[in-house]
Amino acid sequence: MEKLPFIKMHGLGNDFVVLDGRAAPIALSEAQIRAIADRRTGVGFDQMIVIEPPKNGADAFMRILNADGGEVEACGNATRCVASWLSEEANRPALSIETVVGTLLTNVNADGTVTVDMGEARLGWDEIPLAREMDTLKVAAGVAPLLEATCVNVGNPHAVYFVEDAEAIPMAEIGPRIEHDPMFPQRINVEAVQILSPTRMRMRVWERGVGITRACGTGACASLVAAVRRGLSERKADVILDGGTLTIEWTEAGRVLMTGPVAISYRGELEPAVIESAQ
Numbered sequence: 001m002e003k004l005p006f007i008k009m010h011g012l013g014n015d016f017v018v019l020d021g022r023a024a025p026i027a028l029s030e031a032q033i034r035a036i037a038d039r040r041t042g043v044g045f046d047q048m049i050v051i052e053p054p055k056n057g058a059d060a061f062m063r064i065l066n067a068d069g070g071e072v073e074a075c076g077n078a079t080r081c082v083a084s085w086l087s088e089e090a091n092r093p094a095l096s097i098e099t100v101v102g103t104l105l106t107n108v109n110a111d112g113t114v115t116v117d118m119g120e121a122r123l124g125w126d127e128i129p130l131a132r133e134m135d136t137l138k139v140a141a142g143v144a145p146l147l148e149a150t151c152v153n154v155g156n157p158h159a160v161y162f163v164e165d166a167e168a169i170p171m172a173e174i175g176p177r178i179e180h181d182p183m184f185p186q187r188i189n190v191e192a193v194q195i196l197s198p199t200r201m202r203m204r205v206w207e208r209g210v211g212i213t214r215a216c217g218t219g220a221c222a223s224l225v226a227a228v229r230r231g232l233s234e235r236k237a238d239v240i241l242d243g244g245t246l247t248i249e250w251t252e253a254g255r256v257l258m259t260g261p262v263a264i265s266y267r268g269e270l271e272p273a274v275i276e277s278a279q
């Protein structure tokens with residue numbers, strides 16, 4: 001096996017290993033993905049992104065793998081990072097990037113931030129999905145003090161809990177218990193949100209398949225949509241994450257736009273032994 005080149009990128013500290021599978025397909029097992037995700041013996045990442053040739057005429061297709069090896073539908077911060085990289089390669093700011101749940105439109109702004117149109121927020125119980133029919137505005141599922149969620153799907157599933165003090169929530173302890181609650185048949189990303197003003201909120205996240213991350217783009221989108229649904233926020237607001245701030249807008253047309261910075265940390269080559277030794 002050859003050495004595997006990669007780009008290490010992050011969006012507000014939500015970090016990614018990006019592989020280019022356009023010239024030759026890259027197929028890794030869940031165990032191999034977990035081996036690369038290891039922050040001591042691998043490279044370490046929250047998500048792995050594999051860029052593939054487009055299937056429906058967009059600029060590229062992106063596959064998204066969580067650190068636990070599972071493939072998922074959406075990753076907002078990674079979409080922004082990939083858009084920035086591909087935009088420089090294509091020498092144009094606007095791109096379209098296919099994912100397993102649809103094609104996302106991206107734009108690299110003059111200040112270097114990247115905006116992604118994550119598409120329409122899905123609010124139906126079967127779109128989240130939940131285990132049974134109910135109003136997704138108030139879902140009685142969780143672990144104290146996170147007991148009533150507003151659930152939103154922005155390509156991937158989120159349970160958003162509004163709290164008085166986000167810093168006081170023991171996310172490492174209760175996040176995994178909510179992630180695996182039987183109410184959520186595809187598991188779920190968990191957000192604790194403290195409203196600071198009609199245009200600012202603080203959010204902490206336990207990500208499905210990863211754990212606590214410094215930022216979650218789709219989580220910020222879901223938090224804004226949930227806050228608007230509960231009358232707690234204007235349709236455009238800043239979401240303050242551990243790693244920094246994302247600006248999110250839920251347009252009158254129902255689409256969710258996310259804007260924020262991206263960064264390349266380094267480029268590297270993965271030794272074949274890391275992959276071949278994976279159990």
Ligand SMILES: N[C@H](CCC[C@H](N)C(=O)O)C(=O)O
Binds near residue numbers: 014066077
């Ligand atoms: N953990 C998420 C995927 C990554 C989401 C996050 N990193 C983002 O920026 O949207 C899930 O299992 O749906």
